Amino acid sequence: MVPTTSLLLLLGLALLAPGLSADQCVLTGNWTNDLGSNMTIGKLSSNGEFAGTYHTAVTTTKKEIKISPLVGTQHNNTQPTFGFTVNWNFTDSTTVFTGQCFVDEHGKETLKTMWLLRSHADSIDDDWKATRVGTDTFTRLRKRWE
Ligand SMILES: *[C@@H]1O[C@H](CO)[C@@H](O)[C@H](O)[C@H]1NC(C)=O
Ligand SMILES: *[C@@H]1O[C@H](CO)[C@@H](O)[C@H](O)[C@H]1NC(C)=O
Ligand SMILES: *[C@@H]1O[C@H](CO)[C@@H](O)[C@H](O)[C@H]1NC(C)=O
Ligand SMILES: *[C@@H]1O[C@H](CO)[C@@H](O)[C@H](O)[C@H]1NC(C)=O
Numbered sequence: 701m702v703p704t705t706s707l708l709l710l711l712g713l714a715l716l717a718p719g720l721s722a723d724q725c726v727l728t729g730n731w732t733n734d735l736g737s738n739m740t741i742g743k744l745s746s747n748g749e750f751a752g753t754y755h756t757a758v759t760t761t762k763k764e765i766k767i768s769p770l771v772g773t774q775h776n777n778t779q780p781t782f783g784f785t786v787n788w789n790f791t792d793s794t795t796v797f798t799g800q801c802f803v804d805e806h807g808k809e810t811l812k813t814m815w816l817l818r819s820h821a822d823s824i825d826d827d828w829k830a831t832r833v834g835t836d837t838f839t840r841l842r843k844r845w846e
Pocket of ligand 1: 730
């Protein structure tokens, strides 16, 4: 005969365990990537849309970098796939990102993304060389004292 308290404890652990493995990966917040670029993603709307800002550390142009707006959309599940577009407002280029938000057993979130960067071509003859492709990994940006 197992005492009632032990049964309750076992039941509690059983309920807790799946909760731990199913941590929610949340896009909202501040992120930094392998190049030192930062982005801020705002609150999700009820249909999974979001907006934010992107502060790139690198650019293909010689123009001064400015924080640029982004808009995107995500699925609603624990490790959602998403996509967003950055409309660079200091140059005539556009980047689209697509990726997935992963969360490990310690709650650490990682965004694995791929992007296409479309640069402005002066004529259709230059179209062939106007798109670059790459990958970026983002982690949550913590303040130094955190
Ligand atoms: C996120 O970044 C924005 C813009 O740089 C800043 O205003 C805000 O304080 C940051 N939030 C957190 C939680 O670090
Ligand atoms: C996401 O799904 C959860 C559970 O199904 C629901 O409670 C929540 O309102 C949904 N959120 C959005 C932004 O659709
Ligand atoms: C990103 O944020 C970090 C930490 O606040 C800062 O040191 C770095 O200069 C920022 N990068 C850009 C491109 O703003
Ligand atoms: C560029 O976008 C940022 C972020 O949305 C905004 O604060 C800024 O005013 C915009 N600048 C121009 C020149 O449109």
